[in-house]
Amino acid sequence: MKTxxxxxxxxxxxxDALHAARLLLDExxxxxxxxxxALPEGTELVFLPGGFSYGDHLRSGxxxxxxxxxxxxxxxxxxxxxxxxxxxxxQVLTESGLLPGALSRNxxxxxxxxxxxxxxxxxxxxxxxxxxxxxxxxxxxxHGEGNYYADAATIAELEEKGRVVFRYADNPNGSLNxxxxxxxxxxxxxxxxxxxxxxxxxxxxxxxxxxxxxxLKAK
Amino acid sequence: MPNYQAKIxxxxxxxxxxxxxxTVERALxxxxxxxxxxVRIGKYIELNLSGEKADVDAQVKxxxxxxxxxxxxxxxxxxxxxxx
Numbered sequence: 001m002k003t004x005x006x007x008x009x010x011x012x013x014x015x016d017a018l019h020a021a022r023l024l025l026d027e028x029x030x031x032x033x034x035x036x037x038a039l040p041e042g043t044e045l046v047f048l049p050g051g052f053s054y055g056d057h058l059r060s061g062x063x064x065x066x067x068x069x070x071x072x073x074x075x076x077x078x079x080x081x082x083x084x085x086x087x088x089x090x091q092v093l094t095e096s097g098l099l100p101g102a103l104s105r106n107x108x109x110x111x112x113x114x115x116x117x118x119x120x121x122x123x124x125x126x127x128x129x130x131x132x133x134x135x136x137x138x139x140x141x142x143h144g145e146g147n148y149y150a151d152a153a154t155i156a157e158l159e160e161k162g163r164v165v166f167r168y169a170d171n172p173n174g175s176l177n178x179x180x181x182x183x184x185x186x187x188x189x190x191x192x193x194x195x196x197x198x199x200x201x202x203x204x205x206x207x208x209x210x211x212x213x214x215x216l217k218a219k
Numbered sequence: 220m221p222n223y224q225a226k227i228x229x230x231x232x233x234x235x236x237x238x239x240x241x242t243v244e245r246a247l248x249x250x251x252x253x254x255x256x257x258v259r260i261g262k263y264i265e266l267n268l269s270g271e272k273a274d275v276d277a278q279v280k281x282x283x284x285x286x287x288x289x290x291x292x293x294x295x296x297x298x299x300x301x302x303x
Contacts, residue, residue, distance in 0.1 A: 059289055062289070094291075095289065101291060102289055104235060109239065
């Protein structure tokens, strides 16, 4: 699956994202700088990586969501192309309107960097078919602003339509309904705070993140 | 063209938890300010711009609503003053 990893000033999981993509999806996965206005020909997956784009100034993900490349990312998503936003990438997705809700300061203000347990709530998405329903995964988080918030109507709709894809077993940040990851209505855009790209090799502690990439690869 | 300054206030919606405000609230309570009921922390932004009043009004509204605040979790209001 041809993959483009978008780099913003302050992205810092871009190399991890590229490594995971090259290992599991596409040997030719490449970086795309945020000032570009088009994706490489034939891009199937856009990977918005973690980090602190623009130093989290104004709001996390806010400036990156309004950068030149995002027009092409939105058009890609609207055409049904896959978009995966991890951590800061998830924040960019909510700020750009590709996913509903917002990510605010962690409940206890702490930056949290540790492995957490997630439950696969919906394994019928193109990002999660390699997992069993209800499977528990161990995947690291590393964020200060991962507290998922949306109004009651949005939360109800996400729940009703199975769009909550991953849920924390032990909520680390105050997210409503323990939400760790959601998809858009069409199912081609996934945003999640935990880092599956950091959990693709046992050497690094867990390979529970592989399923996200293996699910996409099988498409 | 006249010059204006917009004074913009961005605050978290009442339904959003403000952990910073809560921390300051607890500190004030430890400092014996027993009558401080609650603290909410927001942002104050100044923009200096020039143009005709009606255009600048519409432009500031657009900037505040689409860039400087996130209406999902924040409220914003602003004042526009002519700068001589």
